[in-house]
Amino acid sequence: xxxxxxxxxxxxxxxxxxxxxxxxxxxxxxxxxxxxxxxxxxxxxxxxxxxxxxxxxxxxxxxxxxxxxxxxxxxxxxxxxxxxxxxxxxxxxxxxxxxxxxxxxxxxxxxxx
Amino acid sequence: xxxxxxxxxxxxxxxxxxxxxxxxxxxxxxxxxxxxxxxxxxxxxxxxxxxxxxxxxxxxxxxxxxxxxxxxxxxxxxxxxxxxxxxxxxxxxxxxxxxxxxxxxxxxxxxxxx
Numbered sequence: 001x002x003x004x005x006x007x008x009x010x011x012x013x014x015x016x017x018x019x020x021x022x023x024x025x026x027x028x029x030x031x032x033x034x035x036x037x038x039x040x041x042x043x044x045x046x047x048x049x050x051x052x053x054x055x056x057x058x059x060x061x062x063x064x065x066x067x068x069x070x071x072x073x074x075x076x077x078x079x080x081x082x083x084x085x086x087x088x089x090x091x092x093x094x095x096x097x098x099x100x101x102x103x104x105x106x107x108x109x110x111x112x113x
Numbered sequence: 114x115x116x117x118x119x120x121x122x123x124x125x126x127x128x129x130x131x132x133x134x135x136x137x138x139x140x141x142x143x144x145x146x147x148x149x150x151x152x153x154x155x156x157x158x159x160x161x162x163x164x165x166x167x168x169x170x171x172x173x174x175x176x177x178x179x180x181x182x183x184x185x186x187x188x189x190x191x192x193x194x195x196x197x198x199x200x201x202x203x204x205x206x207x208x209x210x211x212x213x214x215x216x217x218x219x220x221x222x223x224x225x226x227x
Contacts, residue, residue, distance in 0.1 A: 008153060032213050034215075034216075036218075041220070042221075043117070043204050043206075045218070049215070091155075098168070098169045098211075099146075099161055099169070099208075099212065100146065100172070101146075102158070103155030105155055
């Protein structure tokens with residue numbers, strides 16, 4: 001299928017290694033952050049979320065870190081697998097701007113076997 | 114089905130034609146969102162419904178774009194007099210409610226305007 005991320009930054013990792021994908025945001029009123037995974041020809045799939053009153057949240061093989069001081073969000077994937085290959089987007093909800101999500105530009109993750 | 118469905122999956126239109134894109138949200142989900150995703154970019158918000166009420170249409174790029182959800186379930190995004198810059202993937206998402214509830218996305222409709 002056609003790639004959704006033809007001009008996005010790419011992270012290439014070896015299978016079994018850990019991956020770290022970064023995202024910067026600019027609005028200090030953002031109070032909720034979500035990481036989505038998007039495979040070619042599919043819609044974004046929820047991975048993990050975090051509210052602004054937390055700085056770390058863990059899921060199965062994934063961890064999200066939030067640094068509000070520098071407005072930075074990261075997604076860590078442990079023991080990366082070929083099935084993790086996709087485009088990853090961070091999204092934020094900005095307090096006072098309703099329920100819409102504002103998405104970042106995205107990062108392509110390629111896992112080499 | 115358990116997820117959000119959209120139809121058609123692919124649509125080719127000649128410039129100037131009108132198109133209608135359909136979204137079937139997850140049953141019971143109050144909130145419904147439309148996003149536009151250009152090639153190589155992240156989704157961008159178009160409009161938001163809570164039940165049948167359109168509470169936010171700030172992302173609609175022009176008055177050629179119109180969305181409705183008359184019975185608070187299925188939604189239709191209509192684009193009149195399509196132009197080449199309308200070519201994109203149109204994503205629909207639904208959630209139980211607004212706030213901090215997860216938005217579940219459909220597979221999208223890829224619109225190509227020739």
